[in-house]
Amino acid sequence: MLMTSGVKYGLGRTMPHLAGVILGFGLMIALVGLGLDILFQRFPQILPIMRVVGSIYMVWLALKIALAKPIGEVEAGGRPIGFLAAAGFQWINPKAWVMALSALAAYADVVDGYTSSVLFIAALCALIAIPCSGVWLLFGASLSRLLKDPRVTRPFNWTMAALLVASIAPTLFE
Numbered sequence: 001m002l003m004t005s006g007v008k009y010g011l012g013r014t015m016p017h018l019a020g021v022i023l024g025f026g027l028m029i030a031l032v033g034l035g036l037d038i039l040f041q042r043f044p045q046i047l048p049i050m051r052v053v054g055s056i057y058m059v060w061l062a063l064k065i066a067l068a069k070p071i072g073e074v075e076a077g078g079r080p081i082g083f084l085a086a087a088g089f090q091w092i093n094p095k096a097w098v099m100a101l102s103a104l105a106a107y108a109d110v111v112d113g114y115t116s117s118v119l120f121i122a123a124l125c126a127l128i129a130i131p132c133s134g135v136w137l138l139f140g141a142s143l144s145r146l147l148k149d150p151r152v153t154r155p156f157n158w159t160m161a162a163l164l165v166a167s168i169a170p171t172l173f174e
Contacts, residue, residue, distance in 0.1 A: 029118070104121060
């Protein structure tokens, strides 16, 4: 999603999206680690519902990517995903849930200093997300000139859409 936004809107206009992903993911880890998991333990049916809703949303996004117009044809009124939408998306993103729960399960110190370990994990994951997510944005922004040609854009968009859909599969079958 960041790469596609980088292609369509450039580096500067996609920065709020990047910040939303980074801070939204860190906040999600902190809140889940500090007690939201109790809600999921009490109502275990919430997670599968979130997984399905998130997957449907990602398929919808993949369809939008696949059918997107070449950069030269993008309407002037278009705008990238904003900070709050990107931060909120983390809560229905199945991949974010898998990473968050895995990090907490593997590294949270349940015996001594649980709260500080959860906050450290959240901060560390947010810091790690900067270069990991930033690379996708930079890659997209650097491809924008090449992708003005519809003969290149259409196969690229369909490939990116297929990869996005494929990335959902592991979360659906766990």
